[in-house]
Amino acid sequence: MHLIPYPSPNFNERPKETVIETIVLHYTDMETADLSLKRLCDPKAEVSTHYLVDIDGTIYQLVADEKRAWHAGVSQWKGRDNVNHFSIGIELQNEGYEYFLKHNVWDPYPLPLMESLVQLLKVLTTKYNIDPSNIVGHDDIAPDRKRDPGPHFDWQWLAEKGFGKELEK
Ligand SMILES: [Zn+2]
Incomplete structure (x- = not known):
């Protein structure tokens, strides 16, 4: 799998002995990947x-897996707070709600994006022994604040490829 390094200064350490689960x-909620990358690397945006x-x-890597990236915010999953501690964040380029308003x-998720996502999930779940059903949306861990990845994200299609929260149902 080809990853393009695009290092962001916005990360810190995971708590000691954290297992990525x-x-x-x-x-991204932005118009282009270029704009998204700039924002995700802007120290002021945090x-x-x-x-x-x-x-x-195309897949960009901004933060090393072992470091703690800042994507989840105030969040909870399976009774645990601060999902950034024990998760990996994947941003999908999609204009999100802004697109809906216009x-x-x-905004649809094109097949090349979805296929790359599956490749990335294969690598990450294997490498860190993550349960393939333990792949969730931002809206699952912060339902009061967030709606991404949004109603156009096809969880059913992802489940057919062997990944995602739909597998638990
Ligand atoms: Zn989000």
Whole structure:
């Protein structure tokens, strides 16, 4: 799998002995990957992610897996707070709600993006022995604040590839 390094200064250390157990999917909520990458690397924005997948399937790595990226914010999953401690964040390039406001439909997730996501999930779940059903949306861990990856993200399609929270149902 080809990863393009795009280092962000926005990270810190995970708590000692943390096991990576969860993967959180987001949409960038911005018009282009270029704009998204700039924001995710801006120290003033204080946000980041481990990976960003562009609409053409290009995967950028911004923060090393072992470091703590800042994507989840105030969050909770399976009774544990601060999901950034024990998760890997993947941003999917998608205009999100802004697109919905402009076009009255949600921004679609193109196949090359989805296929690259599956490749990335294969690598990460194998490397860190993450339960393939323990892949969730930002809206699952911060339901009062967040709606990403949004209603156009096809969890069912992802489940057919062997990943995601739909497997638990
Ligand atoms: Zn998010």
